Each structure stands twice: as structure tokens, then as C-alpha cells.
Amino acid sequence: MPSLKDLRNRISSVKATQKITKAMQMVAAAKLRRAQSAAEAARPYAERMESVLANLASSVTAGGPPLLAGNGKDETHLLVVATAERGLCGAFNSSIVRLAREHIARLQDQGKTVKILCVGKKGFEQLRRQYERHIIEVIELRGVKQMGFDTADEIGKKIIRMFEEGDFDVATLFFSRFKSVIAQIPTAQQLIPAQIPSNENAPPVEGPQASYEYEPGQDEILSTLLPRNISVQVFRALLENAASEQGARMSAMDNATRNAGDMIKKQTTIYNRSRQAMITKELIEIISGAEAL
Amino acid sequence: MAAFHFELVSPEKHLFSGEVESVVAPGADGQFTVLKDHAPVMTTLKAGVVTVAGGDGKVEKLFVRGGFADVNASGFTILAEQAIPLSEIDLAKVDADIRNAREDIADAKSDDARLAASDKLAQLQELRAAIGG
Numbered sequence: 123m124p125s126l127k128d129l130r131n132r133i134s135s136v137k138a139t140q141k142i143t144k145a146m147q148m149v150a151a152a153k154l155r156r157a158q159s160a161a162e163a164a165r166p167y168a169e170r171m172e173s174v175l176a177n178l179a180s181s182v183t184a185g186g187p188p189l190l191a192g193n194g195k196d197e198t199h200l201l202v203v204a205t206a207e208r209g210l211c212g213a214f215n216s217s218i219v220r221l222a223r224e225h226i227a228r229l230q231d232q233g234k235t236v237k238i239l240c241v242g243k244k245g246f247e248q249l250r251r252q253y254e255r256h257i258i259e260v261i262e263l264r265g266v267k268q269m270g271f272d273t274a275d276e277i278g279k280k281i282i283r284m285f286e287e288g289d290f291d292v293a294t295l296f297f298s299r300f301k302s303v304i305a306q307i308p309t310a311q312q313l314i315p316a317q318i319p320s321n322e323n324a325p326p327v328e329g330p331q332a333s334y335e336y337e338p339g340q341d342e343i344l345s346t347l348l349p350r351n352i353s354v355q356v357f358r359a360l361l362e363n364a365a366s367e368q369g370a371r372m373s374a375m376d377n378a379t380r381n382a383g384d385m386i387k388k389q390t391t392i393y394n395r396s397r398q399a400m401i402t403k404e405l406i407e408i409i410s411g412a413e414a415l
Numbered sequence: 416m417a418a419f420h421f422e423l424v425s426p427e428k429h430l431f432s433g434e435v436e437s438v439v440a441p442g443a444d445g446q447f448t449v450l451k452d453h454a455p456v457m458t459t460l461k462a463g464v465v466t467v468a469g470g471d472g473k474v475e476k477l478f479v480r481g482g483f484a485d486v487n488a489s490g491f492t493i494l495a496e497q498a499i500p501l502s503e504i505d506l507a508k509v510d511a512d513i514r515n516a517r518e519d520i521a522d523a524k525s526d527d528a529r530l531a532a533s534d535k536l537a538q539l540q541e542l543r544a545a546i547g548g
Binding site: 160163164166167170171174177178270271333334335336337338342343346347350354357 | 422424425426427428429442443444454455456457458459483485487492494
């Protein structure tokens with residue numbers, strides 16, 4: 123039976139924890155709003171980019187550049203795993219890592235070589251235990267306050283450089299798509315060869331379809347557009363991730379705050395009961411002492 | 416004059432979307448104007464000013480730093496690497512940047528650094544000329 127003092131200490135420590143989780147929840151909510159609007163602002167660009175690329179790719183006949191068509195091999199896979207820099211955000215990091223892990227297991231069963239590029243510290247920490255020798259690089263986003271396009275561009279350029287040097291054949295990006303505050307969907311997206319969305323759900327263009335004119339030339343445009351597309355995809359993934367992280371943290375901290383509230387209530391009941399029991403016991407002692415006289 | 420749909424987006428922002436009458440864009444091979452029912456064209460852009468003329472005679476100017484332009488039957492789209500409305504650009508800051516870029520060229524240690532700096536200077540001068548201050 124814990125003493126009254128123990129109970130009091132326990133209650134006050136849970137109260138302190140509750141204050142922290144509540145503060146974290148409010149900070150996450152404020153950050154979420156910013157991250158969400160950034161992610162939404164980036165969406166039109168990525169969408170327009172996709173449709174332009176789809177337009178262009180549909181008119182490319184034979185093969186096209188390696189970034190679009192792949193280099194013909196399927197041996198070495200690069201997994202770009204984008205996670206957060208911090209924990210305490212529910213299952214956010216683990217669910218991305220779990221998806222990546224399943225992917226790795228499947229690739230290894232097929233006898234492929236797997237290389238991992240970690241963006242964000244938490245993913246690295248979780249993958250390190252099992253796949254340390256597959257991890258070729260870790261990019262930390264520690265100092266990055268507001269995700270700018272330059273950060274994503276750097277990562278995109280690095281991926282392209284590695285592809286050109288023949289370090290891998292297929293690249294897949296892992297991140298968490300932000301659906302709502304309570305739902306983040308871990309997603310795998312193939313970067314190289316570029317996945318071109320089918321043009322079927324695009325609105326049908328009326329009138330006779332004139333053939334495109336290209337300035338300077340189709341190949342030149344493709345060769346600038348494709349690397350840019352990769353950076354844009356990375357940028358979008360990072361923004362979605364940032365929003366998802368804050369959303370996940372917000373709901374995790376909301377749960378923690380509520381849990382702490384429950385615990386305080388329960389502990390307070392126990393505290394009051396045992397205090398009352400003590401008073402009753404003392405009373406009984408006094409009364410029975412008086413009766414004995 | 417007939418109107419068509421025009422969109423200008425950069426990775427960080429959606430800058431313009433709406434019906435316009437004409438758009439002048441700085442193509443890689445020279446400036447070009449797009450009116451309604453323009454033939455489908457796809458081109459890269461260099462740094463310069465995009466002039467958008469709306470239906471009500473309002474003219475909007477935006478500075479873009481490279482990107483792509485796509486004209487098709489559904490409208491005209493510019494994917495800019497970076498875009499700023501001219502009205503938001505601070506002239507004094509541009510002048511300061513130009514001075515800095517000149518110093519960078521003078522201080523550049525390697526050819527690559529010099530090339531990068533003079534590229535930047537050329538972009539800034541383009542911007543300065545566009546404002547015409």
C-alpha cells in the first residue's frame with residue numbers, strides 16, 4: 123500500500139507530464155497549420171508538372187532518356203526513406219519504416235541488391251539495427267526550419283548523380299502522405315524510372331489535336347524537365363511528411379494528455395480513499411480507546 | 416478579344432490562375448506572346464518578365480527565374496522555378512544584390528565560382544532592367 127506522500131508525488135508528476143504533453147500538442151497544432159498550407163501550396167505545381175510530363179512522355183516514342191525509361195536493368199534498388207527528425211509523434215516514423223522494411227524483404231527474396239538513403243534521423247535509427255550495411259547515406263534535416271525547395275533540390279540532384287554513376291537501377295521514395303490530422307498514409311513512390319500517370323482521367327481535349335511544337339527540342343526539354351520532376355517529387359514528399367509528422371504528433375499528444383487526465387482522476391480517487399481510510403482508522407482507535415476506559 | 420485560361424505556379428506557391436487575354440513570356444529562344452487558340456507549344460524559359468493582360472485591361476507583371484511553359488488546348492501553364500510579382504520586389508535590395516554579385520565575380524577563386532556569380536549577375540541585371548528604375 124503506497125503511503126499518502128507517495129500518492130501525492132505520483133499525482134503531481136503526472137500533472138507535470140500532462141502540462142508538457144498539452145504544450146506539445148498546441149505547438150504541433152500551430153506548426154501543423156503552417157506545414158499543411160505549405161503542402162497545399164506545393165500541390166498545384168506538382169500536379170501541373172505531372173500533366174506536362176504525361177503530355178510529353180506520351181509523345182516520346184522509342185525509349186526516351188534513362189531517367190524516364192530506366193537503364194534497362196532491375197538489379198540494384200535504392201530506397202529513399204524520408205522520416206522525421208524527432209520522435210514522440212505516435213506511429214508516424216515506425217509506419218514509414220515498416221513499409222520500407224516490407225519492401226526490402228520482398229526485394230531481398232527476389233535476390234536484388236538493396237541500398238538505403240535515409241532522410242531524417244529517426245528512420246536511420248530504426249533501420250540501423252537490421253540493415254546497417256545497406257545504408258549508404260543519412261541526410262539530416264536538423265537545421266532546416268522551413269522546408270524550402272533548395273533542400274529538396276539538393277537531395278534530388280544527389281539521387282540523379284548516383285543514378286548517372288550507375289549506383290542503382292530503380293529508386294523508390296518512402297514517405298507519409300497527409301490525408302488528415304488522424305490519418306497519414308505511408309506511401310511508396312517510384313522515382314526512377316519516372317512513373318508517368320496515365321492520361322486517362324484527364325479531361326478530353328476537344329477539337330482536333332494539333333501536334334506539339336517544341337522549343338528548343340523535345341529531348342532538351344525532357345532532359346531538363348525530368349531531373350526537375352524528381353526534385354519536385356522529393357519536395358512534395360518532404361512537405362507531406364512535415365505535415366503528417368505534426369498531425370501525428372498532435373493526435374499522439376492529445377491522447378497522452380487525455381490519458382494523463384484519466385490517470386490523475388484515478389490516482390486522486392485512491393488518494394482520497396486512503397486518506398479517508400486513515401481518518402476512519404484513527405477515529406476507531408480513539409473511540410475504542412475511550413470505550414476501554 | 417477572346418480569353419483563355421492561364422496559370423503560373425512555382426514550387427512554393429500558386430501565383431496566378433484565371434482567364435486572360437494575352438501573356439508575354441521570355442522563352443529560351445526569345446520572347447513570345449500567347450493569345451487564344453495558340454498552337455500547342457512547349458518551351459523552356461529563361462529569366463525575365465511575364466506580362467499578363469487580363470480581360471479588364473489590367474496588366475500584371477511577374478518576374479520568373481527560369482522554368483517551363485506549356486501551351487495546349489486547355490490553356491497556358493507556366494511552371495516557374497521561382498516567381499515574384501514585380502510590385503513586391505524591392506529596388507534597393509536588387510541594387511545591393513547586383514553590387515554583391517559584382518564583388519563575387521571580382522573575388523571568385525575558381526572559374527566555376529566566377530561563372531556562377533556572373534550568371535547570377537546577368538539574372539539580376541535582367542530583373543533590374545525589367546523594373547526599369
